[in-house]
Amino acid sequence: MSDFFETARLRETVLAAWAASPARFREDANAEEDFALGGYRDRLVVELAQNAADAALRAGVPGRLRLTLDGDVLLAANTGAPLDTAGVEGLSTLRASGKKDEAGAAGRFGVGFAAVVSVTDAPSVASRKTGGVRWSREETTALVASRPELAAELAGRDGHVPLLRLPLPDDSLRVPDGFDTVVRLPLRDSAAVDAVRRMLEEAGPALPLALPALEAVEIEIGGSERTISAGGWHVVTESGAYTPEQVAELFADRPTEERARPYWEVRWAVKLDAGSGEPMIRARDTGVPRVVHAPTPSDEPLDLPALLIATFPMTTDRRHVASGPLTDFLVTRAAEAYVRLLGELPKTPALLDLVPGLMGKGRLDAAIRREIIERLPGTPLLPAMSGVLPGSEARAVLGSQEFLDTIAEMVPGLLPSGWATRHPALATLGVRRVEIADVVDMLSGDAVADATPSWWRSVYAVLPADDLESIAAIPVPLADGRLVRGPRGTLILSGESSGSSAFSGDSAGPSATPHALDPALLAPLGLRIVHPDAVHPLLLRLGAAEATPRTVLEDPLTHAAVSESLDSADPEPVAQAVLALVDAAGLTAGEAPWLAELALRGADGELYPAGELLLAQGSLAGLIDPEVPFGVAAPDLVDRYGPAVLAATGVLDGFAVVNDADVLLDPAECDHELDLEDEWIEAVLDLLPDLDVPPVALEFTAVRDLEYVADWPSALALLSRPPLRAALRPLRLIVSGETVEVPSYTAWWLSRHPVVDGRRPTSLRLPSGDPLLFGLYGDAPAAVDEEALKLIGVRSTLDELLASRGGPEELLDLLADASVEVDRAQLRGLWTAIAGVDPSRVSPPTAVRAVLKGQVTVADVEDGPVVVEAPDLLALVEDRPLVLAPFDLAEALSEVLDLPLVGEIVAGAVTSSGAEKPVPAEVRSLLPSAPLTYVEHDELLVDGRPVPWRFFEGKVHASGVEGLARGLAWAAGQWTDRLAVAALLREPARVPLLLAEADLDPVTPV
Structure with a gap:
């Protein structure tokens, strides 16, 4: 080997x-x-x-x-x-x-x-x-x-x-x-x-x-x-050698062999999508863990969507980057290389995903991010429409590319539409976000001085309309050459009155211009009419109105022209325009009461507000006092426009009617220029409990000029028929969430004036009215509708009179009037009804109708009238005026009238002596609950005065048959049988017959 x-x-x-x-x-x-x-x-x-x-x-x-x-x-x-x-x-x-x-x-x-x-x-x-x-x-x-x-x-x-x-x-x-x-x-x-x-x-x-x-x-x-392989990745590399001075400074804390390799390298890599060429930012798509490579992977987290490979110094475990000046130097080089990487990537919005946020996953990650973010705003990275610019010079506007192309000259450094997102990277890059409202502000002044109406229409076609408030101030060119801020209050000529619409798809303007909407005719009104070449549906969404005859009439400028017409040097053009609009709109009389201020010529050649002119042949002309200051409409106006148009403008044909809605019944707020309107409001408020918030009338209708009427029979005939009759019906108010009915203005005014046969309606009663009111009120004429008479205050029934506000006091005043004749039966019925009134609704009278020694008379309260509560006391006060009503109502009547009961002014004590005797058995058969005994007096004295009977301290005291009969009937609770008891006592033999008659009485249901 x-x-x-x-x-x-x-x-x-x-x-x-x-x-x-x-x-x-x-x-x-x-x-x-x-x-x-x-x-x-x-x-x-x-x-x-x-x-x-x-x-x-x-x-x-x-x-x-x-x-x-x-x-x-x-x-x-x-x-x-x-x-x-x-x-x-x-x-x-x-x-x-x-x-x-x-x-x-x-x-x-x-x-x-x-x-x-x-x-x-x-x-x-x-x-x-x-x-x-x-x-x-x-x-x-x-x-x-x-x-x-x-x-x-x-x-x-x-x-x-x-x-x-x-x-x-x-x-x-x-x-x-x-x-x-x-x-x-x-x-x-x-x-x-x-x-x-x-x-x-x-x-x-x-x-x-x-x-x-x-x-x-x-x-x-x-x-x-x-x-x-590294295919499909975009790589940027920066490298260099350390100078001796850098080695001495940066490697002072590094091992010897590291100082022997005095060079550095930083490499960034981003994977690009094979199809789009855009960077892929998700770690699962790139197959690369989010850590620093130095050059092999460490455990140092780096959450940037790119791979960083750099010659960072490592700790002894080779897992983490060592801190120190050498790392700081390489952090700066890494940031510079990353900014270069961004500059080399395709200029698409995907680039924004590579812009780091400030928060990192570790100390090194955060340090690199800070260095990168510091350099980004001044680095040309963004493809503005005028060239690649740094973020600090770029502007982002939300909107279609068409819109951005249109405004590019107005907004320097504008980014294409795909870049105008809510991405946080735009702020990091220093991009200024320009809101649509700011763009709208830029579209003004000299910048658009030469813009044509058709150019403005092209702007409206591409303007982002998802936030109407932001574009509400977009300028609008007018037909008269003016340029105004915002479509609200402008008018777009429309063919609505001829059955066509101003817009068909994306049409350039109105399809028809009715005669009433002729711009030349409308010119005196000073209206803001949109130039026809600038018309676009967006303007309607932003508050412009289609110029139908009605919308033109409702325009504030038309209102102003009408209100100022009487002071104008030449009101005729304004009158012609308004009358033509009223005609085309089909307005009816009273529908637009403000038109009554329009200056029109009278037959005498003078100018009058329309509301102060009469139609010579109108129904009202023959009703009013000739001395009142009304003019007569010029005949040529009547011939040209017709009575209906003039009446709709406010010229008086019949009675003028005020129609309003959601009326706050507050004297400071409610003013329809009606006679005594403030007094009517106060009268209505007096009918209601104390309120924190004034009541509201959902619908308000009133007849004007009643104070000028001279021929009331004819006037009442008109007022009692539709449509004027509606003004007589009660007014419905919303009070604390509930509906309450009160007298209408018209009915209230008529009730206070002598309009029925020269008398106030409240002093009369209907021919078919309650008999108990006979003599108290005069008879109303039968020729007038009874329901109409009731609405204006003519009395009908006693119950309705007493239920009305002030009705009980009115009745008491009439009863205290000696010139008014009242018979005894009628008086008893009236006292019976008055006893049912709540005392809190009545002020004590100073005189009352009473019975004195059998005669009906008027007695001052100082004369000592009393209310009689029991028949055995009558003899004690026969010298006083007596207020007589069913005895069971005496106490209630006493409280209403604030008069004493008899028992409150006399003792009523029995002052004579008598013998106790048994009640005859025959009487008990007629009065089963009668007492067993009574006290017989030769002469019965009560408070020292001789009287026929007295029921005192549970005992019947009497002298004579008549007195005994009354005492026993009263004690038994069968007062109405007193005469039968007297007959029985006088002729006991008649008892079988009387009992037989009693057996024939009908059975009273239980």
């Missing part, structure tokens, strides 16, 4: 060193075990690829590596420089790389081959030109055991020896055809086989990208083959 690599010399040198210093043996054993089980435990494939790349680089040939897992053996065949003595020394030493002087070599620490120890106990290497070498744990153990000096150290290691320190010659290993060197690794056990298979399956493009000397890595596992 040849020993080309001088393995015997190497072995003896190492064994001698160990024998001389057993601690050196322990140190080498521990170091190899640490590297194999620690920092390089899962780097086998990477380290084999690194050695293959360095061999290819050394030989200057394309690198090729083939990894074959065949059962429990892994073969790694590569092209390139063969294994030599220096290489064997490098493989058989720790921390002493044989490549330290090779520029561009990946291996630089001298420990990578230790990764094989994690899976095998007998690795071997052979080159086609130089032969082979092997290592063996078993043979190394035997050689160590042969040295007594090392026996103690070996005994404590359980077979773990530094096998790579003792190489052995090997001529048995054959290099596969097409390759220059092969590594053979018999795998230790099934766990090692599984680990190697996993590492082979996970191997990806990071290998050839990190080791560019390798053009391809072929992997074969159990007959299945695949090839890994």
Whole structure:
């Protein structure tokens, strides 16, 4: 067996060193075990690829590596420089790389081959030109055991020896055809086989990208083959040599051999989609873990969507990048290279996904991100429509490309439509987001001074319309040459009145212009009419209105022209325009009450507001007082426009009617210029409880100019018929969420004025009204509709009168009027009804209708009228005015009138003596509940005055038959039978007949 690599010399040198210093043996054993089980435990494939790349680089040939897992053996065949003595020394030493002087070599620490120890106990290497070498744990153990000096150290290691320190010659290993060197690794056990298979399956493009000397890595596992290459990746590389000054500054804290390799390299790689050519950013799509490669993978996280390979200094475990000035220097170079990478990639919005955010997954990741972000805003990366610009000069606007093309001259640095997204990278790049509202603001002033109406229409066609508020101020060219801000308040001429529409698909303008909408005719109104070449459907969505006759009339400028027409030097053009619109719109009288301000000529040649003109042949002209200040419409106006159009404008044909909706009944808010309107509101509010919020009338209808009527019989005939009759009906109010009815304005006004036969309606009663009201109220004329009369206050029934506000007091006032005749039966009925009124609704009267010594009279309260509650007290107050009603209502009536009951002003005590006697049995047959005895007096005295009877302290006191009969009937609760009891007492023989008559009484239902 040849020993080309001088393995015997190497072995003896190492064994001698160990024998001389057993601690050196322990140190080498521990170091190899640490590297194999620690920092390089899962780097086998990477380290084999690194050695293959360095061999290819050394030989200057394309690198090729083939990894074959065949059962429990892994073969790694590569092209390139063969294994030599220096290489064997490098493989058989720790921390002493044989490549330290090779520029561009990946291996630089001298420990990578230790990764094989994690899976095998007998690795071997052979080159086609130089032969082979092997290592063996078993043979190394035997050689160590042969040295007594090392026996103690070996005994404590359980077979773990530094096998790579003792190489052995090997001529048995054959290099596969097409390759220059092969590594053979018999795998230790099934766990090692599984680990190697996993590492082979996970191997990806990071290998050839990190080791560019390798053009391809072929992997074969159990007959299945695949090839890994760097194809489809965009790579940017930056490299250089350190100056002596940089070495002194940056390597002060680095090991000596690192300072001996004074060059650096940074490489970024991004995988590109085969179809679109755009970068692929997801790790699962690229097959590359998100870690820093230095140049082989570390455990240093890097969440940027690109592969970073750089000559970062590593910690002793080769897992993490060491901090320090050298790393800081390379972080800056990595950021510069990344910015260059972004500049070389296709200029598509996918580029934004490569712009990093500030938050990294580790200290190094965050440091690189900060450096990149600092450079991005000033770097020309973005394909603005005026050329590639840095983000700080670019502008992003949401909208279609058509829209952006239209506004490109107004917005410098504008990005294409695909870039105007909500991507956070735009802010990182320094791109200013221009909102649509800002673009709209730019479309003004000198920039668009020469823009044609058709150009504006092209803007409307491409303007983003998903947020109407943002574009609400877009300028609009008018037919009169003005340019106004925002479509709201503008009008678009329409053919609606002729049955056609202003728009058909994307038509350029109105399809018809009715005579009423002739721009020349409408010019005096000062309307903002959109230029026909600028008309577009978007304007309607933004608040423009189709210029139908009605919308033109409703325009605030039309309102202003009407209200100012009377003060105009020449109101005739305004009048012609408005009358033509009213005609075309088909307005009816009262539909637009504000038109009553329009200045029109009267027959006398003077100007009047339309609401102060009468139609000479109208129904109202013959009703009003000739002295009131109304004019008569000029005859030529009537001939030209007709009575209906003039009436719709406010000229008075019949009564003018005010129609309104959602009216707040507040004197400060409600003003329809109606006579006594404030007083009516106060009267209505008096009918309602105290409210925090004024009530609202959903619909309000009122007749105007009632104060000017002279012919009330004719006027009432008109008012009592439709449509004016609607103004008489009660007004419905919303009060605290509930609906309440109150008198309408028209009905209230009529009720307060002498409009019915020269008398106020509230002083009259219907011909068919309640008989109890006869004499109290005058008779209303039968010729007028009774329902209409009721609506304006003519009285109908006593119950309705008492239920109305102020009705009870009105009735009491009438009863206190001595000129009003009331008979006794009528009076009893009235007192009976008044007794049912809530006392809180009545102020105590100063005089009342009463009975004095049998005569109905009016008595002042100072004359001492009393309410009689019991018949046995009548004799005690026969000199006083008596208020008489059914005795069971006496107490209630006393409270309503605030008058005393008789029992409150007299004692009513029996002051004479009598004898107690039994009640005749015959009486008990008629009065079953009568008392068993009574007290008979020769002369009964009560409070010293002779009376016929008294029911006092539960006893009936009487003198004479009539008194006894009344006392017993009252005590038995059968007061109405008092006359029958008197007859029975006078003629006891008539008892059988009276009882027989009683048996014939009808049965009272229970």
